Amino acid sequence: MESDAPGPSRVRTRRAVLRAGALTAAAGLLAGCRADPAPTATDPATGAVKALLEARSAAVLAKDKPAFLAAVDPAEPGFLARQEELFAVLAALPLASWRETVESFDGTLARVRTAHSYAGFDTAEVVRTAYLRVGPSGLTGDGGDGHADDPQIWSRGPVTAVRGESCLVVGAGPLDQVAAGLDRAAPAVTAVVGRDWARKAVALVPVDGEHARALAGDRDLAEIAALAAAPQNADGSPPPARILVSPEAWPRLSALGRRVVLTHELTHIAVDAASDTTTPLWLVEGFADYVGYLDSGAADRAAAAELAREVKAGKLPSALPGHDAFAGSSPRLSQSYQEAWLACRMIAETHGRDKLVALYRAARTRPEQDALRDVLGTADIVPAWRSYLRAHLS
Template sequence: MDGPAGGRWRGVPRRRTLAVLAAGAALCALAGAGVTAARTGPGGPAPGPAATAAADVGPPDRRAVEAVLANRERAVRDRDRTAFLATVAAAPAGYRRAQAVMFDNLLKLPLEGWRERFAAVASTAGGAATVQVELRYRLRGHDAAPLVRTRHLAFAPRGGRWVITGDGAGRGLADDAEIWDGGPITVVRGRSVLAAGDGPGLAEIARRLDAAVPAVDAVAGPLAEKGWERRAVALVPADPARAGALAGGGGEPAGIAALATVMPAVRGGGADRIVIAPDSFGRLNALGRDVVLTHELTHVATGGARDGRTPLWLIEGFADYTGYKGRRVGVRSAARELRAEVAAGRLPAALPGRAAFEDGADRLAQSYQEAWLACRMIAERYGEATLVRLYRAAGRSSEDAALRSVLGLGTAAFTAAWRDYLREELR
């Protein structure tokens, strides 16, 4: 929704869990008589005299791939940069440099349990192979269980052994995005928050999120999942397109300052991350930044990014209610798009549905404003504790049943009262 700074922010319009490909059947051996290097590009260098004949090494079986991955795992654990880069071919030099930056980035994170496991052969070419790898890791103090990510590594023979020559990008195989994949990152650790990335303002973001933790806990604490523990991780990329990738999208998140997303974990649920879109976030003023970060932190506390049952107007409206609570911002200013419609005699006929919060929705800002004011009305007339009770009830039953059991109103009666409230507040 549009905030005090005039920039738009959104919470979790897409309940997206980042996809992880299932592990495939075991690799026995790669077919092919001659062994040459992979093609030029991200997947590997061009064939040349450096390529080793099949008689020297043969096609890599699963054990050969896993041996390389085990060396990488050990190097990360031992913080041994030389050993890590020994698993990577000298050419192409650009890929090797990128791997060096990645390793340096990993050392800056509170990383535990890094493990790359063979999953399947994604493609083969001339005796070389691109392998789908299942990566598992956790951030110490933040992730209850290891996260599970899909990556791709191209293997080719060099000097009598198999080494990594690239990723799968040259063959159209996309990795699950990670904050360490770009340029050198900075990591800022607050009291409760870890902010990591190559984008601007990490210390400020960590400070504002730290300040938001008690405010969110005061409102959303009764709804908090077991994994909340009043902590959060913020990913702050410099590139807006990378922000979209980190959030599970295919490109730059247009007009979004921040959003909460979920990365899948080994044992259910997954790990929440707050992704900052640098351009849009940078246009917010101080009040706007506080509101949007509190909004997203509310989603982390309540598990909103993985909630497919609670009505979306309640999820988003509750997050905005928490974000705005105690701040000096007028209703007419914060809901100016909706106010213009109400002033023109166009009251919404119904509470916003799930489609109203999707990318490209015609009335996206108004939908957030409608949801916020619905929750604000409940808190004003029935009390904040009742709003929390409604949120909990709506996640366990239908919207109408939850409204009746908590407020004593069905959906139709509640909608009529809400429409009257909009008219009163926005006239």
């Protein structure tokens, strides 16, 4: 029996007409508004730009290219071509949300907040600032000199997405390799930290080192293979964490190195290390390396080669590495990670893995010495740790 209900194609057509109508109406308002007086949040011109961006945002989620491009002034072919490229990228991503909202408008330049999240992975949105130039017939360009957009994974060219069992990898480069590695790492992380985490993550693979630096908040990733981070949102809201893979350092890793690095970074995601400002860094990084190296078969003197040379020469560390020891400019950065890893492994071997996990959780809510005393029964593990280093690295 035939139904009078509209089929999917008719529904899409009606929605496209509604979106196009909204864009046309907004463009009409813009054409009728002059920019002489300083615009306010409620003036007609700002309202028209708001309506334009709302319709454009709806077009992104509906994957409606004509409606998306209807917001662009056809007299600007260069900008139109760039917007076609942007739409192609966004349409290929599994977006759960996409919003462009007006933060301010001076009559020709709109400061815009963009927000997006990935379906099945994000419980919070990534919020960034962008700039769009607006004319009587729609959008005419980006901000230009002095008004740079916040960096996005698609800022430097086309990207694709690969979805694994427990991850989404977005960018350019070895996406399948990273996705496979994260899928292998997820059960290993869960085996240590438990199931009380999302058990999935989003990884970004930038185009090049400059792109990686921009996405990492101007942090140089040339010697860092990957980084778990939650760059600050433009509106101050809690951001989702991302694993950022270095396009420069990643290719230099061995298969074992890639396994350890991805498991390490996924451990940071599992324990929400990006938002942790209280746990001492030796425990944050050492715990992640403990999970990363667990059951890897890596020999101690190979995995901690730099520290092993020092210990063999009789240069034992006198204290656990402090916060500054993990700075990218630290001359003993490798040794600091190795010291932290072996401290955590010693705790797990001496007191049990559950005690190490309990210590990590306790140190997030109380001072380091109190956490050590409450969980391990002693506030000073340095003598035992020094003996452990001597035994395993001499």
